[in-house]
Amino acid sequence: xxxxxxxxxxxxxxxxxxxxxxxxxxxxxxxxxxxxxxxxxxxxxxxxxxxxxxxxxxxxxxxxxxxxxxxxxxxxxxxxxxxxxxxxxxxxxxxxxxxxxxxxxxxxxxxxxxxxxxxxxxxxxxxxxxxxxxxxxxxxxxxxxxxxxxxxxxxxxxxxxxxxxxxxxxxxxxxxxxxxxxxxxxxxxxxxxxxxxxxxxxxxxxxxxxxxxxxxxxxxxxxxxxxxxxxxxxxxxxxxxxxxxxxxxxxxxxxxxxxxxxxxxxxxxxxxxxxxxxxxxxxxxxxxxxxxxxxxxxxxxxxxxxxxxxxxxxxxxxxxxxxxxxxxxxxxxxxxxxxxxxxxxxxxxxxxxxxxxxxxxxxxxxxxxxxxxxxxxxxxxxxxxxxxxxxxxxxxxxxxxxxxxxxxxxxxxxxxxxxxxxxxxxxxxxxxxxxxxxxxxxxxxxxxxxxxxxxxxxxxxxxxxxxxxxxxxxxxxxxxxxxxx
Ligand code: XIL
Numbered sequence: 001x002x003x004x005x006x007x008x009x010x011x012x013x014x015x016x017x018x019x020x021x022x023x024x025x026x027x028x029x030x031x032x033x034x035x036x037x038x039x040x041x042x043x044x045x046x047x048x049x050x051x052x053x054x055x056x057x058x059x060x061x062x063x064x065x066x067x068x069x070x071x072x073x074x075x076x077x078x079x080x081x082x083x084x085x086x087x088x089x090x091x092x093x094x095x096x097x098x099x100x101x102x103x104x105x106x107x108x109x110x111x112x113x114x115x116x117x118x119x120x121x122x123x124x125x126x127x128x129x130x131x132x133x134x135x136x137x138x139x140x141x142x143x144x145x146x147x148x149x150x151x152x153x154x155x156x157x158x159x160x161x162x163x164x165x166x167x168x169x170x171x172x173x174x175x176x177x178x179x180x181x182x183x184x185x186x187x188x189x190x191x192x193x194x195x196x197x198x199x200x201x202x203x204x205x206x207x208x209x210x211x212x213x214x215x216x217x218x219x220x221x222x223x224x225x226x227x228x229x230x231x232x233x234x235x236x237x238x239x240x241x242x243x244x245x246x247x248x249x250x251x252x253x254x255x256x257x258x259x260x261x262x263x264x265x266x267x268x269x270x271x272x273x274x275x276x277x278x279x280x281x282x283x284x285x286x287x288x289x290x291x292x293x294x295x296x297x298x299x300x301x302x303x304x305x306x307x308x309x310x311x312x313x314x315x316x317x318x319x320x321x322x323x324x325x326x327x328x329x330x331x332x333x334x335x336x337x338x339x340x341x342x343x344x345x346x347x348x349x350x351x352x353x354x355x356x357x358x359x360x361x362x363x364x365x366x367x368x369x370x371x372x373x374x375x376x377x378x379x380x381x382x383x384x385x386x387x388x389x390x391x392x393x394x395x396x397x398x399x400x401x402x403x404x405x406x407x408x409x410x411x412x413x414x415x416x417x418x419x420x421x422x423x424x425x426x427x428x429x430x431x432x433x434x435x436x437x438x439x440x441x442x443x444x445x446x447x448x449x450x451x452x453x454x455x456x457x458x459x460x461x462x463x464x465x466x467x468x469x470x471x472x473x474x475x476x477x478x479x480x481x482x483x484x485x
Contacts, residue, residue: 108254109253109254109301109303110254111202111252111254113202113203113206113252113255115203115206118203118208119169119207119208120165120169122170123169123170126470126472127472127473127476128170128171129172129450129453129457130171130172132457132461132462133173133457134460134461136413137407137412137413137414138173138211138414138415139171139173139174139416139417139453140172140173140176140210140211140213140414140415141168141171141172141174141175141176141416141419142177142178142416142418142419143158143175143176143177143178143180143201143204144158144164145157145159145178145179146179146180146182146185147178147179147182147426148426148429148430149178149179149424157421158197158200158201158204159197159200163444164420167444169204169208169210172210173210173211174205174210174212174213174416175201175204175211175212175213176213176214176215176373176374176416177197177201177214178418178426179222180198181198181214181215181216182215182219182222182223183219183222183223183227183244184222184223184224186198186244187224187244188224189226190226190227190230190240191243193247195251202252205255211257211414212256212257213256213257213258213260213371213373213416214248214259214304215260216259216260216261216262216263216309217244217245217248217249217260217261217262217293217297218241218245218261218263218279218290218293219263220275220278220279220280221263221264223280228280232284234284234285237280237284238285238289241281241289241292241293242292242296245296245300246300249300249301249304250300250301252301253300253303253304254301254303256301257304257305258304258305258307258341258369258371258414259297259301259305260307260308260309260341260373261293261294262290262293262294262309263308263309263310264310264311265279265282265287265290265310266310266319266323268319270318271318272317272318272319272321272322274322281293290326290330290335291330291333294335294337295335295336305339305369306336306337306338306339307337307338307340307369307371308323308340308341309340309343309373309374310323310341310342311343311374313340313342313343313359314344314346314352314353314359315353315355315356316353316355316358316359317359323340323363324362324363324366327363327366328366331367331368337368338368338369339369339370339371340363340368340370340371341371341373341374342360342370342371342373343373343375344372344373344374344376344402345374345375345376345378345418346375346376346378346398346402347377347378347379347431348377348379348380348387348391348395349379349380349434352398352401356401356402356405357404357408357409360405360409360412361409364409364410364411364412368411369411369413370406371406371413371414371415371416372402372406372414372416373414373416374416374418375399375402375415375417376417376418376419376425376427376437376438377395377399377449378395378431378434378435378436378437379392379394379435379436379437380433380434381428381433381435385422385423385436386436387435387436389483392449392483393485395449396447396448396449396452396483396485397485399439399449399452399453400452400453400455402415403415403456403457404456404460407456407457417438417439418438419437419438420444421438421444422435422436422437422438422440422441422442425437425438446475446479447479448479448480448485450476451475451476451479451480451485452480454473455467455473455476455480458470
């Protein structure tokens with residue numbers, strides 16, 4: 001078994017396999033019908049598709065990123081016996097997987113959104129989260145917009161707020177579209193794709209050398225009405241799903257590093273039964289459709305890591321067991337599943353299982369990646385939208401425990417916080433009376449949760465003395481002292 005420290009780091013040198021032209025129908029020929037696309041990269045984003053000869057370099061102008069993994073490392077490693085896709089299927093090109101031992105590496109697709117400029121200054125400095133994370137762990141946040149923001153009295157943060165974008169680029173090395181890649185945004189009318197918002201996030205990430213998590217290709221929620229209320233035959237639905245998956249994945253091939261291919265497929269009942277009524281795909285096409293969705297996505301981007309993703313899988317529980325069994329079975333059958341994502345939406349009103357790490361570890365033992373994909377820790381709030389000091393301290397400890405688990409599990413390469421400012425987080429909107437779930441106060445001041453994440457990263461990488469002695473961390477040392485942490 002290799003360790004985090006001897007894993008190969010990547011320099012994101014990928015080979016151009018012919019960038020797709022912007023605005024052209026993706027995967028013509030591979031999809032069962034012409035897909036109309038709209039929403040080409042907007043000039044406002046300050047970026048454009050880059051020439052093929054600049055292929056693959058994350059030309060973000062940041063200081064010091066050489067040797068950072070452009071992608072989570074899953075190459076060149078000795079792996080477990082013959083899963084079609086787990087770690088250890090190194091193909092020698094520093095990026096791919098699942099290509100079969102000893103075979104010639106196929107050319108890799110160049111992200112078509114590679115920018116010419118636009119990087120935020122001063123990103124990933126010493127006193128940030130991404131700046132102190134180990135090379136093989138991406139620290140992420142969301143591109144906030146869509147979903148509940150659409151009903152709010154402010155415009156979508158990501159496209160409208162430069163301060164928000166700057167903050168994200170400075171602190172984080174990965175970004176997830178909060179809503180813009182969900183079906184209701186991407187395919188608002190049947191066969192009509194709108195990528196405008198999603199493209200801008202991808203261009204931003206590329207400009208700033210950030211990884212991207214794609215969320216989500218199939219789900220029971222946030223589907224457009226035409227789909228949920230339509231009257232389709234099985235064959236038609238299958239065609240609709242295949243077209244969507246191929247169109248979206250191929251558009252972002254080489255850009256999106258990890259995809260949530262199937263989101264929240266099991267319920268919260270005792271048996272963690274499969275969502276065979278509320279999930280249109282499973283209801284109409286049977287759970288076997290999951291094999292196809294992963295396979296289609298893999299065919300369109302063989303280098304992307306393909307994940308299941310769910311909430312309430314924060315320990316050894318029934319729902320997590322169902323994923324373990326399903327993924328084990330799919331791996332046996334050669335289905336290209338590469339990862340298990342624990343959303344990790346926690347509440348101080350509920351307990352927290354001490355088997356979080358053990359759960360991630362068993363997926364790691366299968367040879368697949370794990371990720372903390374949407375962490376936030378909420379609790380009952382007062383009139384100032386704050387948790388009690390005790391709950392704040394408890395929330396900080398949960399952030400630290402989850403991060404430490406990810407650091408200690410070999411192929412946990414991504415840790416994403418779901419939200420930046422509490423006033424804009426999905427939490428108050430979804431769980432009335434609860435809040436204070438993110439790591440920043442309303443003015444981007446750091447909370448104890450931010451500082452404990454930073455301390456955990458520093459102590460993991462450089463030891464306790466670096467944390468105690470380095471003047472860069474003075475602010476957070478003070479915040480943690482004041483919180484008694
Ligand atoms: C949430 C978004 O944050 C909201 O804006 C939206 O209104 C609803 O969805 N699990 C998921 C995410 O997989 O997509 C959800 O995001 C939060 C729970």
